Amino acid sequence: MAATTTKKRPAKSQSGPAPKKVKKTDIATGKLDTSTTKKAKRSIPVTLTTSPPNDSENTDDEDDWEDAEDNVDFDGQAVDDDNAMQVDSGEGKTSARESHIAQKVLQQSRKAAKPHSDLISEAKRVWALARSQSISANERKKHISELMNVVRGKVKLIVFKHDASRIIQTLVKYGGKAEREEICEELKGSYADSAKNRYAKFLLLKLIRLLPSHRTDILSSFHGHVLSRSRLLLHREASGVLADAFELYANGAQRADLVKEFYGKEVALFSQKQDQDEKGKSSKGLIGVLETIGSDKEKKARVLAAVKENLISIFNNPDKGAVRHAIVHCATWEYLDVLGRRQDSEGEDAAKEAEKLRRDLFENCAELLPEMVHTKDGSRVAREFLTRGNAKDRKTILKTLKPHIERMCLDDEAQMVLFTAIDVIDDTKLLQKSVASIITTSNTLNTLVKSPQGRRAIIYLLIPRSRRYFTIAQIRALGDTDNARDGGGSTKQGNGEGATATGEGTSKKSPEVRQEEVRRGASEALLTWVKEQGAELAREAAESLIIADIMLHAEGDKSSPSQALLRGLTTPYPASSTSSASSPSSSSSIPVHPLDLPHTSRLYKNLLQGGHFNHSLRTVEISPRWDPTAFAVEFVKLVGGDDGAVIKDMCTKGERNGSFVVAQLCEALVREDASSNQEVKDSREKLKQWLSTSETLKAIEEGEKDGAKGIKVLLDGIGKL
Numbered sequence: 001m002a003a004t005t006t007k008k009r010p011a012k013s014q015s016g017p018a019p020k021k022v023k024k025t026d027i028a029t030g031k032l033d034t035s036t037t038k039k040a041k042r043s044i045p046v047t048l049t050t051s052p053p054n055d056s057e058n059t060d061d062e063d064d065w066e067d068a069e070d071n072v073d074f075d076g077q078a079v080d081d082d083n084a085m086q087v088d089s090g091e092g093k094t095s096a097r098e099s100h101i102a103q104k105v106l107q108q109s110r111k112a113a114k115p116h117s118d119l120i121s122e123a124k125r126v127w128a129l130a131r132s133q134s135i136s137a138n139e140r141k142k143h144i145s146e147l148m149n150v151v152r153g154k155v156k157l158i159v160f161k162h163d164a165s166r167i168i169q170t171l172v173k174y175g176g177k178a179e180r181e182e183i184c185e186e187l188k189g190s191y192a193d194s195a196k197n198r199y200a201k202f203l204l205l206k207l208i209r210l211l212p213s214h215r216t217d218i219l220s221s222f223h224g225h226v227l228s229r230s231r232l233l234l235h236r237e238a239s240g241v242l243a244d245a246f247e248l249y250a251n252g253a254q255r256a257d258l259v260k261e262f263y264g265k266e267v268a269l270f271s272q273k274q275d276q277d278e279k280g281k282s283s284k285g286l287i288g289v290l291e292t293i294g295s296d297k298e299k300k301a302r303v304l305a306a307v308k309e310n311l312i313s314i315f316n317n318p319d320k321g322a323v324r325h326a327i328v329h330c331a332t333w334e335y336l337d338v339l340g341r342r343q344d345s346e347g348e349d350a351a352k353e354a355e356k357l358r359r360d361l362f363e364n365c366a367e368l369l370p371e372m373v374h375t376k377d378g379s380r381v382a383r384e385f386l387t388r389g390n391a392k393d394r395k396t397i398l399k400t401l402k403p404h405i406e407r408m409c410l411d412d413e414a415q416m417v418l419f420t421a422i423d424v425i426d427d428t429k430l431l432q433k434s435v436a437s438i439i440t441t442s443n444t445l446n447t448l449v450k451s452p453q454g455r456r457a458i459i460y461l462l463i464p465r466s467r468r469y470f471t472i473a474q475i476r477a478l479g480d481t482d483n484a485r486d487g488g489g490s491t492k493q494g495n496g497e498g499a500t501a502t503g504e505g506t507s508k509k510s511p512e513v514r515q516e517e518v519r520r521g522a523s524e525a526l527l528t529w530v531k532e533q534g535a536e537l538a539r540e541a542a543e544s545l546i547i548a549d550i551m552l553h554a555e556g557d558k559s560s561p562s563q564a565l566l567r568g569l570t571t572p573y574p575a576s577s578t579s580s581a582s583s584p585s586s587s588s589s590i591p592v593h594p595l596d597l598p599h600t601s602r603l604y605k606n607l608l609q610g611g612h613f614n615h616s617l618r619t620v621e622i623s624p625r626w627d628p629t630a631f632a633v634e635f636v637k638l639v640g641g642d643d644g645a646v647i648k649d650m651c652t653k654g655e656r657n658g659s660f661v662v663a664q665l666c667e668a669l670v671r672e673d674a675s676s677n678q679e680v681k682d683s684r685e686k687l688k689q690w691l692s693t694s695e696t697l698k699a700i701e702e703g704e705k706d707g708a709k710g711i712k713v714l715l716d717g718i719g720k721l
Contacts, residue, residue, distance in 0.1 A: 422460060
């Protein structure tokens with residue numbers, strides 16, 4: 001019996017470096033293909049548990065595609081071939097085979113009677129050759145050219161059919177610029193109709209994506225159809241096309257033109273007659289349009305009324321799905337931004353009027369805010385309502401967001417809403433119940449700690465806007481609401497009507513007091529999490545950063561979490577430890593001591609020195625909520641044991657990353673502020689006794705000859721004992 005062999009996948013440590021990504025080339029032309037790169041996708045609402053279907057994609061690449069119209073009769077009824085074959089051996093009855101043949105003949109005659117049947121049949125024949133995956137670039141180019149000859153001049157006639165639309169999409173995908181431009185020219189005047197068609201919309205999006213030179217013409221054809229006439233934004237099929245075009249492909253000027261329909265017919269009509277200076281102002285959005293109007297208050301009021309009416313009509317039809325789209329969020333933010341500027345700079349009467357308009361809009365969209373927070377403008381809308389709202393408004397917002405807190409923490413824009421809530425809400429008990437308690441559950445923390453967005457959400461409860469986790473742009477964006485909160489603008493939280501008067505902020509507590517209360521409320525659950533899983537998480541690069549900051553900045557009794565972290569170091573050093581220990585996967589594939597992992601040794605070093613090292617100031621930023629000396633005493637007690645064997649091995653075995661940790665341990669025990677403590681003295685004497693023996697010092701010095709780092713620092717630390 002022949003022996004069978006099986007192909008096994010090599011182990012990760014033996015498979016070598018990952019291969020470089022190969023740049024794809026256009027199969028038809030042989031040139032670098034930019035169309036087959038990863039397509040951009042719209043941001044996903046936090047209310048969806050699964051990704052929505054992307055309107056810019058369909059199944060035109062499926063090899064097993066079949067003509068769905070083959071089994072449909074003229075009346076739109078499906079023809080069941082099995083039922084058509086009546087098997088009966090009696091005389092006078094048609095046999096099953098004859099019945100089947102007759103059914104096929106009838107079906108073919110019906111298809112032949114349809115408009116353009118000959119054209120579609122010929123196009124399908126060539127299309128089957130052009131879309132094959134097993135042909136060369138030259139062959140495909142030949143078939144694409146033949147297919148273009150078949151459909152030339154007839155694109156508009158067949159593009160709205162489900163099968164013919166796929167044929168044209170194949171031409172756009174594999175054809176060159178000339179074919180794409182020719183198809184685009186044939187469709188001119190039918191772009192809006194194509195957007196509303198179930199099948200042609202995919203072709204239109206491909207043209208928008210692959211033909212930047214015609215993008216302006218296509219998008220400009222939507223003018224007058226976004227909210228009026230065709231009402232593309234509320235159309236079942238066209239809504240997604242408009243959303244993709246606005247969010248993924250349109251530039252600033254094109255977006256401004258699309259949003260302009262929210263400003264009313266008057267603005268849309270007169271914007272065509274503007275000079276260059278006025279067009280420049282209009283490109284700034286609603287603020288620019290109002291600047292163009294000048295001092296005509298009645299006209300400004302009509303424009304704002306039109307924006308409000310259009311937005312409320314969308315909010316009153318949430319089932320249409322338009323409320324999720326970035327174009328709606330953009331118009332909503334522009335409207336709120338204008339109202340906010342009026343509150344801040346145009347006197348008390350104007351502030352009251354603006355507050356009334358803001359409240360009217362809030363009452364119509366409060367329940368829909370979870371559908372909006374996933375985009376930049378939508379996030380800013382929710383943050384504006386939080387900042388300028390009263391206590392009741394804020395409670396309403398948190399109630400609607402509560403079911404989606406975890407998904408919001410993982411979204412770059414949505415999490416900004418949570419951060420603003422933490423920044424402005426005075427009722428910290430409500431924050432603890434609605435936000436912090438969800439973030440700090442063990443299962444949620446295990447999910448959040450794996451991504452940069454999730455780690456920002458965790459750390460904001462302790463040290464908001466830390467430069468270790470937030471970029472300058474993010475910190476600046478979060479600071480946009482500070483003026484209204486603290487009274488830099490003209491907002492005031494009075495008599496249940498929100499921000500109405502000048503000179504006072506919408507929040508009464510100082511930011512420091514609020515941060516302290518939030519930190520205190522979240523600390524217990526975070527420290528419990530470290531106690532339960534800290535030793536394991538400390539071995540991972542990103543997770544170790546969070547563990548360090550929780551220990552440094554949380555409030556409460558940290559003795560149990562400290563002991564849990566230190567017990568992770570009591571493992572004896574393995575018999576052999578190689579340099580591969582520093583690789584990301586080494587913590588799971590190769591047995592190493594935790595301190596041989598650079599990020600883990602950095603964690604313990606930071607805890608022993610009392611904070612992170614600031615490279616710009618060249619000093620350690622000491623945390624007021626952490627006692628490094630107490631941690632050092634516990635380190636000697638738990639890790640050192642009776643003979644200090646593990647601490648000695650840290651300096652003499654493995655990668656010797658422990659040299660820096662032990663050096664910092666020595667520094668922590670000789671601090672002036674703790675030198676009189678008897679427990680500290682005893683720990684210092686123990687450590688000195690273990691490390692000052694001639695045998696240990698000799699082993700440490702041999703490491704310097706082998707090129708190990710930190711030996712000089714370690715010897716200096718031992719000398720201070």
